[in-house]
Amino acid sequence: MTLPEQQTRSAQDSAHSALRLEEVTRRYGRGGGTVHALRGVSVTLRTGSFTSVMGPSGSGKSTFLRCAAGLDQPTSGEVHLGDTRISGMREKRLTLLRRERVGFVFQTFNLVPSLTAKENILLPFRLAGRRPDRGWVRDVVERTGLTDRLGHRPAELSGGQQQRVAVARALATRPDVIFADEPTGALDLTSGQEVLALLREVVSVAGQTLVMVTHDPNAASYADHVLFLADGAIVDTMSGPTTARVTERMSRLGS
Numbered sequence: 626m627t628l629p630e631q632q633t634r635s636a637q638d639s640a641h642s643a644l645r646l647e648e649v650t651r652r653y654g655r656g657g658g659t660v661h662a663l664r665g666v667s668v669t670l671r672t673g674s675f676t677s678v679m680g681p682s683g684s685g686k687s688t689f690l691r692c693a694a695g696l697d698q699p700t701s702g703e704v705h706l707g708d709t710r711i712s713g714m715r716e717k718r719l720t721l722l723r724r725e726r727v728g729f730v731f732q733t734f735n736l737v738p739s740l741t742a743k744e745n746i747l748l749p750f751r752l753a754g755r756r757p758d759r760g761w762v763r764d765v766v767e768r769t770g771l772t773d774r775l776g777h778r779p780a781e782l783s784g785g786q787q788q789r790v791a792v793a794r795a796l797a798t799r800p801d802v803i804f805a806d807e808p809t810g811a812l813d814l815t816s817g818q819e820v821l822a823l824l825r826e827v828v829s830v831a832g833q834t835l836v837m838v839t840h841d842p843n844a845a846s847y848a849d850h851v852l853f854l855a856d857g858a859i860v861d862t863m864s865g866p867t868t869a870r871v872t873e874r875m876s877r878l879g880s
């Protein structure tokens with residue numbers, strides 16, 4: 626499926642695709658017990674776009690995210706990150722590529738408890754043996770409003786602050802794509818909205834590409850586009866989503 630704003634794009638613009646899935650299937654198990662988690666998903670996401678992925682429980686959202694991020698391999702089909710085909714890539718190369726070119730934000734923050742906020746943000750550089758771009762990291766920290774919290778460990782931070790550290794960590798390496806899995810699922814309403822506003826800004830101001838799985842129509846409304854999954858297939862897309870339109874569309878999917 627091609628998102629509406631891409632239908633008119635020129636061939637030249639295809640160079641700006643951050644993520645492309647072509648006929649991706651993912652099956653679990655064999656024989657009569659086979660689960661078809663993805664059934665031929667094709668989608669192209671532009672660099673600098675914010676896409677939400679929604680669908681009823683079991684519709685394939687996590688599988689989509691895992692295959693798109695190179696955490697899982699499709700059974701068939703292709704996944705391209707920028708101009709690199711990641712489907713079929715060997716695990717060792719894929720691990721390095723994920724470290725360099727993909728950012729993750731999880732529902733449960735996944736920060737290292739013994740490290741300060743600053744050390745958590747710089748961790749991807751330590752793991753990759755790479756020198757951070759200090760100016761960029763300073764910008765990221767300022768944008769996330771964490772400047773006076775850098776010396777704190779995760780346990781000394783609120784949930785919202787911990788998630789902002791996770792967003793800063795994901796952004797610090799300037800990845801091709803950030804994948805967020807229910808990033809507001811563990812937060813109260815106000816902290817959740819702060820994190821969503823930050824994610825929106827990261828796309829609109831910093832030009833980051835973001836893919837977010839969510840159950841929450843309000844969260845989805847921060848995106849440029851919504852992909853609706855049902856039974857392993859993209860059944861609809863929406864551009865310029867509002868909470869009301871997403872809620873209405875989801876109710877027709879039986880969630």
Ligand SMILES: Nc1ncnc2c1ncn2[C@@H]1O[C@H](COP(=O)(O)OP(=O)(O)OP(=O)(O)O)[C@@H](O)[C@H]1O
Nearest residue numbers: 653660661662680681682683684685686687688689
């Ligand atoms: N490792 C696995 N082994 C077998 N079946 C799996 C596995 N992972 C997912 N599935 C199945 O694949 C289908 C899609 O699962 P997936 O987790 O992608 O859905 P989801 O939309 O993310 O669901 P939820 O909203 O409940 O998290 C489901 O039927 C699920 O049971």
